[in-house]
Amino acid sequence: LGFKAGDPNLPVLIGSFCRGYCAFDENLFDAGIRDYFDIFNWHTYSGPEQYAATLGRYLELLKRHGCDGRPVWLTEAGIHFHATLPDGEITADDERKQADFIPKSFAWSLAAGTDRHFFFVLPWYLENGIQFGALRKDLTPRPGFVAIAAAVDILGEARFLGALPGHEFTALAFHNGKERVLVIWSGAPREIELAVAAEKVVV
Numbered sequence: 001l002g003f004k005a006g007d008p009n010l011p012v013l014i015g016s017f018c019r020g021y022c023a024f025d026e027n028l029f030d031a032g033i034r035d036y037f038d039i040f041n042w043h044t045y046s047g048p049e050q051y052a053a054t055l056g057r058y059l060e061l062l063k064r065h066g067c068d069g070r071p072v073w074l075t076e077a078g079i080h081f082h083a084t085l086p087d088g089e090i091t092a093d094d095e096r097k098q099a100d101f102i103p104k105s106f107a108w109s110l111a112a113g114t115d116r117h118f119f120f121v122l123p124w125y126l127e128n129g130i131q132f133g134a135l136r137k138d139l140t141p142r143p144g145f146v147a148i149a150a151a152v153d154i155l156g157e158a159r160f161l162g163a164l165p166g167h168e169f170t171a172l173a174f175h176n177g178k179e180r181v182l183v184i185w186s187g188a189p190r191e192i193e194l195a196v197a198a199e200k201v202v203v
Contacts, residue, residue, distance in 0.1 A: 001036075011038045016075060018043035021057035029065040040067065043076035043120075048101070048108035051077075055112040071115045077105055078120035080130045087137050088126035098134070099143035106151045107172045107183040111160045119148055154181055168192070 156176035
């Protein structure tokens with residue numbers, strides 16, 4: 001009420017849902033919280049392939065309470081590593097894992113029904129010996145920072161088009177507001193062939 005009194009057009013996010021669907025969530029809606037937020041907000045640190053199942057339960061909750069038309073933002077999704085190096089830094093292998101995680105996280109999140117995706121977190125951030133940041137303490141970028149920039153640039157205002165069938169790889173198709181984009185990866189090196197209805201393809 002205070003936010004809207006200050007600015008009626010100010011978008012208000014619900015307090016982030018971060019434990020997966022539970023009775024507490026249902027209780028909030030039974031108590032009438034639907035009248036006090038504009039954007040549904042959730043957090044997760046699970047594997048990206050689990051995003052759809054987690055968000056699916058939330059979307060069912062929103063639909064049951066007449067809120068299914070509201071935007072959905074994943075405002076905290078990241079991957080954390082034990083900082084084993086001096087100054088709370090992580091190894092080069094962990095930096096590679098962070099960079100590998102980021103495009104998959106963006107793609108699975110948007111495919112699951114998220115409207116906006118936020119990586120946690122850009123700056124160096126050490127909490128109880130765990131490092132989250134995409135920047136090092138000296139502000140130089142980790143590969144993950146570059147992965148964030150690339151994912152945002154390539155996916156743009158992504159609208160999910162669907163998944164391509166394939167048991168040896170994952171391929172999620174989007175329209176980024178200008179052109180079609182296919183985010184594709186495999187758990188192991190392999191060659192695949194894809195037929196695409198396009199005169200020009202950039203890889």
